[in-house]
Amino acid sequence: MPDFASSRISTARQAKDRIFRGLCYGAAALGVLLLVIVLWGAVREGFSALTPKFFRGYPTASVSRAGIMPALLGSLWIVLLTLAISLPVGIAAAVYLEEIARKTRLNAFIQANIANLAGVPSIIYGILGLAVFVRFFGFGNSIVAAACTMSLLVLPTVILTTQEALRTVPMAYREGSLACGATPWQTLLRMTLPCSSGPILTGVILAASRAIGETAPLLVVGALASTREVPHGIRDPYTVLPIQIFNWSGMPQHAWHVKAAGAIIVLLTMLLALNAVAIVLRNKATRI
């Protein structure tokens, strides 16, 4: 704050300023505090569950043997496949809407609907996925059905953040590129997209985090509650960590809740690791 704030007449305004700043700090700290509480609760309860056997084991009925291997691999499969589907489609859609489409009524309509889709509850996507991917396309209760459903779920996020990212690239860059003789395609590929890759990666983080943490749609499209099968391909049945956590925390015996807490630690670690990778990539990208 510059010095004019220290003039005596404005003490009331200063006080307001301080209160506002305090509230903002509080709001920011609240998020961190909640994360710490969640982490602390999970670590305190579930740390003892984190044995090598826990990572190698299957979600069996006897609590001493139960582990998370199929769920861990299932989660990885689904996150990677979801990103593989939703990123190309989402970025292409954003490029179309932002760079190519003219401002027609139809495009405005599409735009409004994408914004609305971002707010649709995830269970609705689950029901859609059940009807379209599981039944109509006949994917069954497979990884590919789950990943396609998750892709629908994260697409609006990817599109909207990519659009925001493209808007941050100054018009002059594009015009400069075009003036130098580049085609629109070259401009897009070598100028606009690289310049906006930082914020686009933010969208990827959000998409991946959502895909890894969602439970409701996968319950509907048929994730398993108990299996000894490790997925080997996209047509295989699967289970994922959030489902495992959900199931175990619903069991009557306390020992299961310890396992659930252990799985929560693994899920949070995966999530933070994914975010860390994306943040490193983003920092590299923004430096260009």
Added chain:
Amino acid sequence: MPASLAISTLVGCSPSEPASAGDGGAKHGGRITIDGSSTVFVVTNQVAEGYMDAHPETTINLSFSGTGNGFQKFAAGDTDISNASRPIEDNEIAALLKAKIEFIEVPVCYDGLTVAVSKENTWVDHLTVVELKKMWEPSATGKVMKWSDIRPGWPDSQMHLYGPGTGSGTFDFFTKVIVGEEGASRTDYTPSEDDNQLVIGVADDQDALGYFGFAYYLENQDKLRAVPIDAGKGAGPVAPSPASIKDRTYAPLNRPEFIYVKKSALEKPFVKGFVDYYVSPEGQELIRESGYIPFDPAVYRTIAKHIASGKTGSLFSGQMGKPVEDVFK
């Protein structure tokens, strides 16, 4: 998991040949797909584990989406076996008939729905079915609010009621046998699909009462007290216990649990093997371990004969809580 596999399959999201999980069994050696009630899931999961330990070549994949949803998936051909915490209903039989899916009904064990209060509650010595009805019927909503409304002499304090949500087979069963009409319940209680939440709600509150599966009471006996129930037929109040649930002196909150097996699946040796194992002495031991109450061994022998006979259709439909011994002596 080899990296090449990940890459090659990541690209191929296009639909290839349609295959449902239920049909997958033939291709993948021995895979059994099971869905349905979350209550029965606990039992079937335990038995499935025992079976897979003995037969590693068979894979049993279990989910739970509730009894009703389970039957929908059963009718869609997604599953080989459907877990059910109540007998199949007429409309569900009709759906299966339409889908040309024949099924064999196998009762697997008893569960005693437990009405529980906190250990701190000193006054509820027992409840009659009439009192339970007064407490839970739809017309109680907003009216029957205090313990003294249930029995004169009980404290003049608010009751805090906990029970499962409307999507649960437990809810269907409780309303049917206590209120007299399936799904008819007061609405101003705290519902949760998660029985642990019900236990937590009841445990530390002397004015609370809730109902849930016996297994959840069994695990929380240090915090809860099971209320003895008087069916009003002269036998007096009886508390739930493995013995009283099994000989049905604990009434009427005593119900059989079922699995429904697709007939075409039962023709596969590994499905037949699993279902036979379920009702075998080993299976009975695993049922007991899971916190549920097995029938008499003799009853299981009759049930095994029923499975072997391949007789399809339901003997329990429309008769919730009908004693299994009446059918399988």
